[in-house]
Amino acid sequence: MKKIIKIIGNVVMIAALAFVVKKLFDMDISISQFRDGRVLTALFLCMIVTTVIIIFSCYPWLVFTRSLSGQKIPFSTAMPVYTQSNLYKYIPGNVFQYVGRNQLASDMDISHVDVACATVLDILFCVFWTGVISVVLLRHMLAEVFSQFMGSLVVDAIIGIIIVAIIILLLRLKFKDKFKAYISRYAKAFAKENRAMLLRGAFYYLLQNLVSACMYFICLKLIIPQADTAELITLTGAFMAAWIIGFVTPGAPGGIGIREGVMLFVCGDKFSDRIVLFVLVMRIASIGADVAAFIIGKIYAKAKPLAVSH
Secondary structure (H helix, E strand, C coil): HHHHHHHHHHHHHHHHHHHHHHHHHHHHCHHHHHHHHHHHHHHHHHHHHHHHHHHHHHHHHHHHHHHHHCCCHHHHHHHHHHHHHHHHCCCCCHHHHHHHHHHHHHHCCCCCHHHHHHHHHHHHHHHHHHHHHHHHHHHHHHHHHHHHCHHHHHHHHHHHHHHHHHHHHHHHHHHHHHHHHHHHHHHCCCHHHHHHHHHHHHHHHHHHHHHHHHHHHHHHHHHHEEEEEEEHHHHHHHHHHHHHHHHHHCHHHHHHHHHHHHHHHHHHCCHHHHHHHHHHHHHHHHHHHHHHHHHHHHHHHHHHHHHHHH
8 A cells, every 4th residue: 555655646746846847937937037136136045945944844734743643753754745745736736735745644654634634733823824924014904905805715714614514524424433532532632731742833833934024025125125114014914915815715826826916906006017026036936945845855865764774
């Protein structure tokens, strides 16, 4: 079974890399846009910081997986799985990156349900803290952005809640005994002695989003030097809010087109050309970081057995 899963994983990985190349070609990148030293600085800064963020974003997911499974899973085992599955987000459907994480269940002989539930917690806290930071940064523009772009979020949220409720009901009816056993075991995961570890995982995304917000602010300053501090703060909040809108909007993988829309809405036509350039730079840097994190994960996974053998 593990061999079959490994073969499927390799096929999906190759498909993901093919879609990465396709996405780069679809961007129709002009070299002339990157002759400006400030733009290049923003590109490499974002790529380096985002690569580090992706690698360590494994931590909260790993914390939740450890808590729910009750197993001491090493970071060195989880990180390569996380960085590889992260690359699957380029495959149409926008779900493969989460399904791919369940390779850890096979590698560690733990329940696939534990890994899946840990992924759900990871997504919830990621979206929550991104939303909190974007609300703080947008301030007076929040109401306008909400009315313009977030109207569909209410509908999406209701549909999501209904779907989750139906799934839980079906699982409870079909696997009544197992369902009770999982609920009982997960209740222990939230016991007093485990709360400190769970809180570290829950609050990790607050730190990550603060780092990301600083990075976006600096890159905006480099690419749009004519904008003042207040405008840069608002644009940073808009960029982060657009990620949430793109995340929950069907047919908008990675928020394509939405980030430009939200940022142009908050500043009008004042910096339109530079905003489009900023979003393009962030996308290229993000793709580069995803590939770099994937390569680092692969190298680390290959080097780990050698280190153990010595």
